[in-house]
Amino acid sequence: MKSILAAAALALATASSANAATLFQSIPDLTAVPVQASYCSSCNALLPFRIYDTFELAADSTINSVTFAIDTRFSPGGSTNVGFFNLNGALPGTAIADFTISAANYLLTDTQTDFIKLVTFDIGALALDAGSYDISFYNPNGLGIPAYADPGGKLYHQGNFFQPSQFYDGRSASFSLGGVSAVPEPAAWAMMIVGFGVTGGAIRVTRRRTLVALA
Template identity: 35%
Template sequence: MLRALTAVGLVGVGLGLSVPAQAAKIVFFGQGSVDASQGALVRNAAASIGSPFRFTFAFDTAALNFLEGDDQDAFYELPVTDFSATIGDYAFTLSEAPGFEPLLAFSRGFTFFGQPFSEPVLVTTFNFASARSTGSSIETPFATGVGAFGALAINAFFRAENGQSGLGLDELKDPRNADQLSFSYATLDPKTRQRGTIVGAYSGSYSTSAVPEPATWAMMLLGLGMVGGAVRYRRRTTTTTYA
């Protein structure tokens, strides 16, 4: 299961479940390149070292569904639209299987950032599962058997000044302010149980637009109705007469 698979490696998180003051549509996009590959699986030419990595997707913060959380992690179901992700010549296609829905995770942890001492960080991870392969050589960046699926994790690491960052949706920070941006793609051959992983760095950003609340929509519709009524009234009462 993607939820179990992506929870591995997420580092330590106090739970502050809050929702943004106003729902917003976020379009997240970025690009980078493959830095290294690991594991026993043979990597094919579709995603060699140095291959470009590009992605974009959109989601509405009001549509995120909180799944579970504790003092370590918080997980949200992430309905996405306009999804696209490529690694070299490999096009990542989202799985439609139940239990493999996109997932957003917040986590607290520590990292060195190249320093001799560790610092508290907040980790934001977007997790995606690919459709199962049918055996085509370009369906995954690795040579795998039929039925293999891939897991794509897009990470952002932020320094946490006091180590007590909340784990609610208000912690969706602009990735341009992150101290480290990384991605990983992993797949597991269902027959041999051998794994292959690709890792790299990216630069990313997102744009936001406010999503009107239901009451706002009602006011807008009422306002449009009043404007329409005024136009019809003016058409009825404005006549032309001739002497």
């Protein structure tokens, strides 16, 4: 019986581990060369812009990490805030959560451009339902977010008010969200089916041996 339980546990564990993946990625290659000059968060003290981009989750998910590209020529000091928002039409709605990372804790990865770097950090576990959301990037000392070609992207600024020129359709930040989806991937389903098939077969063999022994 212990071996049967172990087989079932292995099937579930394998399915779970196989399902840990990139939940969303804005562009196919996060290290690509930007197509446009970087947009700046709070480079003007009178207009403390926050930079937004939209993402979508196909299933209920738990986000564990965030990776995004920055323009190091802006050399942000202090801490950068990454926020998550519900959508209110085309604009960000209610704030869901925000996370702060200091420049000293940036884990920088090189890209195809000398001054563009990828920043990766863990956010613990943020559970979100399937649907569309906004992610925001903000640093009060200035933060450059490079823009990349993305036909479905919508990169924009939010200051004290919105203007049509602050929306950049067809542009996206370079970012990804890592974590676990509540819906198993096809490979995970296959693992589970095989695992439970093996478990069922083992149970039948055990019962048959028990009946023979009793007879």
